[in-house]
Amino acid sequence: MLEAAHSAKNRGIDVVVGYIEPHTRPKTMALLQGLEQLPNFQLEYNGIKLREFDIDAALQRKPGIFLVDELAHTNVIGCRHEKRYQDIEELLNAGIDVYTTINVQHIESLNDTVASITGVLVHERIPDFVFDRADQVELVDIEPQDLINRFQEGDVYKEKQERQALQNFFPLRT
Incomplete structure (x- = not known):
């Protein structure tokens, strides 16, 4: 996603990072260099401060492409939407293109198949219609x-x- 963002930026498209999962991976952090990043907002939940994607700031900024990691993420109570995919739907409805990421086990209709192979049932899922609406999908295997x-x-x-x-x-x- 970040490599595609740099490519789009090099073609003159206004690209902004809305949210990248903060695993502090060195290679990911290096790929963030040179990309504008929107600040996230923090919410406290059960005594822990959590970072979340700021959809209002995203709608105000309105770039050509927004990068929003972790499509299947469940937002913290207090966010406008329960799920991140709903945030992304709102961005798309506002005319903003979005690059996002998802692991195959988070797609509802594939969850059971992946669970039968891995033995792990993933609870954060997106409905198939969200995936089906994508204009473009890049499978990384x-x-x-x-x-x-x-x-x-x-x-x-x-x-x-x-x-x-x-x-x-x-x-x-x-």
Whole structure:
């Protein structure tokens, strides 16, 4: 998504980062360089400060393309919409193109299939109609061992999250 954003920016399109999941991955952080980023807003939930996508700031800024990570994310109570995909629908309805990301297990009709393979049932999902409305989809598929290597090199999550993901999704391979 970030590489595509740089390509669009180089073609003269107004590109703004609305929200990128803050896993502090060095390669991701490097790809954010040179891209305008909207500040997120913080909400407190159960004593924890959480960052969320600021849809009002996005609608005011109204770039050609917005980048919003984690399409299936459930927003914190206090946000306008329950789910991030609803935020993105509002941006699209306002005439703003959106680049976003989603893992295949978060698509409702594929969730059971992925769960039967991985043994992990994912609860954050998007309805199929959201995915079906996309003008363009880029599938990024890598071999399981390559993904495990990316986890172990810190390219996906922080160490604690990386261990948990490896144990959940690749219990026999780690």
